[in-house]
Structure formats: C-alpha cells, structure tokens
Amino acid sequence: MQDIAKGNYPFAMGRATGMLDALLDPSNGSINLVGAQGGKKFVKGRVAYKVRAKSCEILEDGAVPSVCNDGTEPLPLEVEVTLDKHISTPTLTFTNDNMVNICQDTQAFVNEYLLSYQKALRERLDEIMLAKADDKIGVTRHQDGSADTAIGGYKDKQLLATNSGVTTPLFANFSDIKLDYQYNQLSGIPRMVGNGTLQKFMELAGYSCCNASGVAYDSAIATTGAAFYVDDAASTILGANRFLVFAPNLLHLLSWNKNANIAINTELRRRIVIPDAVYPGLNWDLDFEFTCDDTWNFKLSGWFGLFSAIQADSFGNEDNTSPVCEDELVGFTGVMGYRATSA
Incomplete structure (x- = not known):
C-alpha cells in the first residue's frame, strides 16, 4: 500500500x-x-541562580553608605x-x-x-x-501601555481583518508582539509556536515557518523577525488560536x-x-x-x-528580603501567551 x-x-x-x-x-x-x-x-x-541588581537599589547623596558597616x-x-x-x-x-x-x-x-x-x-x-x-507563562508587560497580562494569561491580538470578503494580515499588530518581546528585555529572535489564525497570518503574509520542509532557518526569520514553528496540537493543548512566544535558549x-x-x-x-x-x-x-x-x-x-532558565522568582518577589526593592520584571518568566484573533 x-x-x-x-x-x-x-x-x-x-x-x-x-x-x-x-x-x-x-x-x-x-x-x-x-x-x-x-x-x-x-x-x-x-x-542555582542569582537575582539581578536593579536601579531602585542605587543610593544617592546622604544615603550613600560606608563600607565600614555591614550591608545586605x-x-x-x-x-x-x-x-x-x-x-x-x-x-x-x-x-x-x-x-x-x-x-x-x-x-x-x-x-x-x-x-x-x-x-x-x-x-x-x-x-x-x-x-x-x-504552565510556565508568567506576567507579561506590554510596550503600548496596556495592562499587564497576568500569570498564565493570554493576550488577545488581532492579526487578520476581513473587508469585502478579502482577508488581510495586520502587520502592525504582529509587530506589537515583537515589541513586547523587546520591552520585556529578551534578546535574540523570538520563537513562536502555534497554529490556527497565527498560521494563516503567516501564510497570507508570505512568511515561512521554521519547520516547513525545505525552508532554512535563516530564510524563515529573514523577513518575519521571528522564528515560527507550526504545531498541529497547539490549539488542542493551549486553546483555540493560542500560541506561545519565548526566547531562544530559554526552554530546554x-x-x-x-x-x-x-x-x-x-x-x-x-x-x-x-x-x-x-x-x-x-x-x-x-x-x-x-x-x-x-x-x-x-x-x-x-x-x-x-x-x-528564567524561574518564577528570577526577578524577585514581594516576600524576598534581598533584593531590597521590586524589579519591573517581577513575575516575568520569559514565556508569553497570545491569542490570535480575526475580524
């Protein structure tokens, strides 16, 4: 057969x-x-891992300490x-x-x-x-000033619009996702895993997925600015049209x-x-x-x-006595969730 x-x-x-x-x-x-x-x-x-130093820990003027006294x-x-x-x-x-x-x-x-x-x-x-x-999705800050997405939450992002029966990709909204990635201080090319509406956006935009047969990784990310991996089980496991965004070398x-x-x-x-x-x-x-x-x-x-490589308390939490103040990325885990929508 x-x-x-x-x-x-x-x-x-x-x-x-x-x-x-x-x-x-x-x-x-x-x-x-x-x-x-x-x-x-x-x-x-x-x-073992360390918690980074933050600008809010820096002391000024009369608060500058002497090294003759013990510190934190x-x-x-x-x-x-x-x-x-x-x-x-x-x-x-x-x-x-x-x-x-x-x-x-x-x-x-x-x-x-x-x-x-x-x-x-x-x-x-x-x-x-x-x-x-x-399960590793943490708090996600957004560069446009909208409210943070809570731990485990998915941010809705419209990626497709249909006018007069013609469906077009919304590139500006897709750029918001990449800007969120940068705003949360991640480096490298963001990785996106999903299917459904995100996959259709990539298809209509003429973008390649990194796990498409015969497509080289460098070619796939050249115009997209992201490494997209189609996963046929994503909507079943994560929820309809939901997808994950995370940094390279973060998840192993x-x-x-x-x-x-x-x-x-x-x-x-x-x-x-x-x-x-x-x-x-x-x-x-x-x-x-x-x-x-x-x-x-x-x-x-x-x-x-x-x-x-980023744990739930990698940027500290409210219960920590050291570091002494809250990091702007407290609760961020490096894994972000989005739901691609169309209208």
Missing part, C-alpha cells in the same frame, strides 16, 4: 510537532542526564529540577506467523513499527511539552535514558538506547525480548522534563 500512496500512506502520516522542533533546534541546545538512579520513579537535580548579603536561589514524565509505548508482540503471512522478514517488519511508534511518542511528547510550557527539553548504564545487546535480549529517526538529540530506551513462545516483544520509552 505504501508504494501506491507514497507520503499519504496512513501508516506513515503524522502531525507537525513545532514545540519539539523549537526545543530541539540545534541553536537551542538540550540537556541530557546520564544514566543514574536507574529504576527510581524520577530523576532530579538542583540548579545577596542570596542565591535554587530550584529542584525533576524529570517526572515517563512515557512509553505499550508492549508490542510480534509472531513469526504474521511475518510469514505478509511475506516480510522479521527485521523489516519490526523496524517499520519502531519508526511508527517513535512518531507516536514524538507527538505525545510534543503535547506534554506544550502543556508544560503553558530534559531527557534521561535508563538503558544508558545497562546496554545489554544480544540476539535474544536488548536493553539499549537508540536515536530518534527525526531528532538527532532525542533518544529512546529500547527493551526487546525473544520469548519461549517464539514471539518478539518490544517497547520504547523515555524520561523527560522541561527546564526554564
């Missing part, structure tokens, strides 16, 4: 996984935890990073009879299902990463493979780590057994988490 349908063979079709594309883009990097704590429920670590000690903060999401295929069993019936050798038959289930795992992992990124996919320190690899039993067929930086645990009933059993799995 695949020889007939080619790329439209249902067994081989799949969704656009823009969140994974953004996280695993070589320019973004990733973090892999080596095999340790095997068999435990989760893998964890601790990351800046206190570093810590966050516990946990990889608590374990995903796996069901255990799949293959019998020799099935392979004989379809005139296909064992290795070719199993490999096709390995690739198909890798695709399914990627799509589920993409949904999980979208949800985790959604954490991964861990239990088989990294097992590495059993024989004809009858395998506990190995195999690379994903699409993302070079993504690996899966392959557990494979040839049983006494002359069947082949296998499953693919992995441990994952999402780490943000």
